[in-house]
Amino acid sequence: MHNLKQKMKQNKTLDFIFSGKILFLLPAFTLISIFVIYPLMLAVGYSFTDYYLLKPNDISFVGFDNYMEIAYDKYAKKAFFNSAKYVIYIVPLQVILSLFLATLIAKKSKTNTLFRTAFFSPYILSIIVVSLLWKNILDPNSGIVNEFLASLGFAKQEFFSDPNLALPTISFIILWQGISFQMLILMAALQDIPSSLYEAASMEGANAWQKFKHITLPSIKGQVVFVLIVVTTGTFKIIIEPLVLTNGGPQGSTSSILLYMFEQGTRYRQIGYSSAITVIFAFILIFIAFVQRKLVKEEEG
């Protein structure tokens, strides 16, 4: 019996190979093995070595040295800390603001379509365009915002070179672009709530806040969790904005995990060290995915 089962399984595999069906799977399988799985394995492997890009034949095993070094590297710590800061600045505000705006314009009407288009407009710009646009708008000498501040009698601000202002400024720019899409997702969810629920609540004398708390929020909880996770992962992946706007400065105050990893790997060519950062970053991603699973399960149960 056991033998027969094994044989059938073997036939299934043989059939899959010789019928040519395997050719459907092979290209993607090859590409993903080479460019996703293999690099992940390389990252783990390299992270225990002193691999320097220009000396590929002189690699030695250094154990956990790279990981220890990260713990003592001021700028690495700053990059990790900054990424956490970005999350704190961006995630709650982005979720709350996109929910707030979605609530205001969820009802289908002509004026709301206009507002929707206006709110959605940053989404069509690429990150590099958004960065360069705001770099010019916030320019310390000739930017619109500083001209405007000056005309009101305020001092001009060095938005990107003041260490206290640079990270909040970049967070604002990311927020400015990110709200649009999240708002759209939440708006679609709001539109799916049957209006009879609100009518019934009105008849019982519920006020706007009560309706929001007891009808709106529970109905869109799933989408709020989705937005929360997407924004959190997205915020941990920040790299282009600080790279283009401040190059991580001043004094590393805007660098992110990915930007620091990128710099160590490309400019300083420390592949071993950079790979250790990759591995830690991968664990952060795994942790977020784990939390997501828990939240989704909780919501379903």
Next chain:
Amino acid sequence: MKGFTVIRLLKYIVLIAFAILFLFPTVWMFVSSTKTVAEISEEIGSIQSFIPNFSNIQNWLVPYQEMFSRFNFSIHFFNSVFYTFVIVFGSLLVNSLAGYALAVFDVPFKKFITGALIILIIFPFQSVFIQIFIIINQWNLTNTVWGLALPHIGSAFYIYLFMVFFQKIPKELRESAYIDGASNWKIFTKIVIPISKPIFMTIGILVFVGAWNDYVWPLMVFTEESKYPLSVAVNIMNETKPAYLNQVMAGLTVTTIPILLVYIMGQKYITPQNSSSGIK
């Protein structure tokens, strides 16, 4: 109902304030790209800087001409079109085939493979681009379209989206063709693809936008300036002194317009439901 109108008024004030906040940078970009540098700096900070100069309509495209001749912009534009086309075509082909196999065929270890795919979705391209660069470098693929495109083609996420879509196609459609002696390849191209336009459009648009906007990876793969796509060229343009603001804004506008067109044409395929369905 006394407070009704006040709340309504307040609501519209808030909405208009946000609309201005979200619109003004893009409007300023479009408008500035049609003006002279002197006009821009003269008007900066005033409402005038957001209104095109209609008395000068014949000169609106001058900054574009200047920019194209000064920076060889057409080469970068063509590069972007070419790279994006390769990535979109490759991605649609490779991922749809794999998604179809997993949805329809009796694939050995299917459960394991789909489980592995879902785990791989966790790790985006950016998390391992240093290691991918090592591979590309060892294979001497830097400064080639293959070095840029190959790592971007196979995607666990898109395979998964295709698979979910193909699973919903009724079996009968395929089986009748199979009995008629059609090969798997023929069934896929003649029956499955024509009825799967929505998923191909949705993923095609997502890949297009991602490839067109890609910045860090082309920066790593290309060292020859003539190979740069628009995203990298436009940053160099902004950093090249003297930077003429009207030319920079023209460059940003040219970078944006193809995306705008793609969104307008593919409007009905980009819905929040489409984009979030794969995650749940």
